[in-house]
Every structure is written in structure tokens, then in C-alpha cells.
Amino acid sequence: MKLGIVLATRADLATAAGLAHAARRARHEVVMFLMDAGVNAVAERPDIAIALLDDDCELTACSNSAVGLDLPDGIVRGSQDDHAAVLGTSDRVVALT
Amino acid sequence: MKILVYAHTSDPHRQSEALRAALGVTLRGAEVDVVLASEPLTPLAQRAATTLQAFGHTVGSNLGEVLDRADVVEVWGPERKGVRATCPAADGRPERRTLHLVRPNHVVAEGAVADGDDVVYLEGADHDLLLARIFTADRVITW
Numbered sequence: 001m002k003l004g005i006v007l008a009t010r011a012d013l014a015t016a017a018g019l020a021h022a023a024r025r026a027r028h029e030v031v032m033f034l035m036d037a038g039v040n041a042v043a044e045r046p047d048i049a050i051a052l053l054d055d056d057c058e059l060t061a062c063s064n065s066a067v068g069l070d071l072p073d074g075i076v077r078g079s080q081d082d083h084a085a086v087l088g089t090s091d092r093v094v095a096l097t
Numbered sequence: 098m099k100i101l102v103y104a105h106t107s108d109p110h111r112q113s114e115a116l117r118a119a120l121g122v123t124l125r126g127a128e129v130d131v132v133l134a135s136e137p138l139t140p141l142a143q144r145a146a147t148t149l150q151a152f153g154h155t156v157g158s159n160l161g162e163v164l165d166r167a168d169v170v171e172v173w174g175p176e177r178k179g180v181r182a183t184c185p186a187a188d189g190r191p192e193r194r195t196l197h198l199v200r201p202n203h204v205v206a207e208g209a210v211a212d213g214d215d216v217v218y219l220e221g222a223d224h225d226l227l228l229a230r231i232f233t234a235d236r237v238i239t240w
Contacts, residue, residue: 018224080121095171
């Protein structure tokens with residue numbers, strides 16, 4: 001199964017990460033799309049982002065939201081098409097927007 | 098696929114981002130319903146709403162009319178504190194079990210929880226147990 005997570009807030013980063021790691025422990029695929037304050041959240045907590053990447057979660061940030069932000073290597077700067085893909089290809093979506 | 102973007106905010110930036118997201122999720126062919134808690138607050142939001150409507154997507158203000166038919170729901174609220182909303186139940190709700198996740202200081206829209214739905218408060222929730230409930234539900238809405 002594939003879990004899609006959309007993160008667009010700072011406050012929900014811990015929940016997003018907790019669910020993503022739980023899904024990986026259960027051997028589910030995890031794809032995460034970051035936009036708006038969700039991109040700021042991972043820029044401010046690269047340790048959390050790196051742990052997600054190390055756990056084989058796929059992270060894509062909206063490049064429009066990511067302008068001027070340093071993001072850990074491994075986070076793809078993508079577009080809203082990636083957002084559409086996360087919603088369209090995941091078995092369940094958790095939108096933390 | 099039917100996607101609902103509910104911009105449950107009076108913050109102009111958040112509303113604009115919600116509408117940008119709504120445009121974005123149309124890119125792979127999904128039908129999108131947008132519900133706005135207030136009129137478009139910025140030229141960007143207005144332009145996005147107009148574009149969505151021009152492509153046949155709906156932009157309205159009645160959550161109850163569209164909530165049940167959505168396969169995926171994005172609730173764009175204020176980041177820190179939720180606002181109470183109402184969702185008059187539509188007739189003939191589909192047999193779909195929704196898991197409602199409630200963030201700290203947020204509330205589920207009144208009327209949004211149907212018989213058989215599940216409600217979980219995220220504060221202090223066990224993520225492993227929560228994950229099992231996510232995959233046994235038909236869809237998830239985070240308030």
C-alpha cells in the first residue's frame with residue numbers, strides 16, 4: 001500500500017513524520033508533498049527530513065514555496081504536478097494542510 | 098477521482114495557497130470541488146477560482162453539498178487554531194467510512210461525521226495504531 005501525505009503547515013511536521021515512519025515500519029510506500037509552510041517546516045528541521053529520506057520516504061517540495069530555502073539533499077524540488085500525482089497514486093492520503 | 102479543497106480560512110495567503118493547490122491537483126485529470134469560507138481575498142485567489150470554474154470545476158461555499166462525494170479532501174485551515182464550521186448533511190450519503198483526524202485546537206465541521214465514521218484526535222495519538230485505522234477507512238479527512 002502507498003500512503004500519500006500532503007504537508008502545508010509547520011505545526012503538523014511531527015505528525016507527518018510519525019505517520020510516515022509508522023508506514024515504513026509496516027512496509028508501506030510513503031510519498032510526501034510539501035508546500036507553503038510545510039516547506040519551511042522541513043527547512044527548519046533538516047534532521048527530521050533526513051530521517052524520512054533515510055527511511056526511504058519520497059519527499060517533493062513545491063519549488064514555488066521553496067524559493068530561497070535550503071533543503072536537505074534528497075528532497076526533490078517539484079511542481080504542483082507532483083501534488084496531483086501524490087493524490088492520484090496513493091491508496092490513502094493524509095492532508096495536513 | 099474527485100478532490101475537495103476546503104479553504105476554511107480568512108487568511109489571504111492561506112486561501113491563495115489553497116486555491117493554488119486546487120489548481121495543481123487538476124493537472125492529472127481529477128475533478129475538483131473548492132469550498133471557500135469567504136469570498137476570494139486576493140487577486141491571485143480570484144484568478145485561480147475563475148480559472149477553476151472555466152475548466153468546469155466547482156467553486157462554492159456549501160461544504161455539505163460536496164463533502165460526501167470527495168475521494169480525497171484537503172482542509173486548508175488556519176495553521177494554529179481551527180474555526181468552527183457547519184456542514185449540513187446532504188441526502189443519500191454514500192456507504193463510505195471516513196476517518197476524521199482532528200488536530201490540536203481544531204474541530205470537525207458540525208454535521209460532517211456520518212454514521213459509521215471514526216474520529217481520532219491527533220494529540221498524543223499512537224502513529225502505528227493510527228496508521229492501521231487510516232488503511233481500514235475509505236478516506237481520511239484532517240480537520
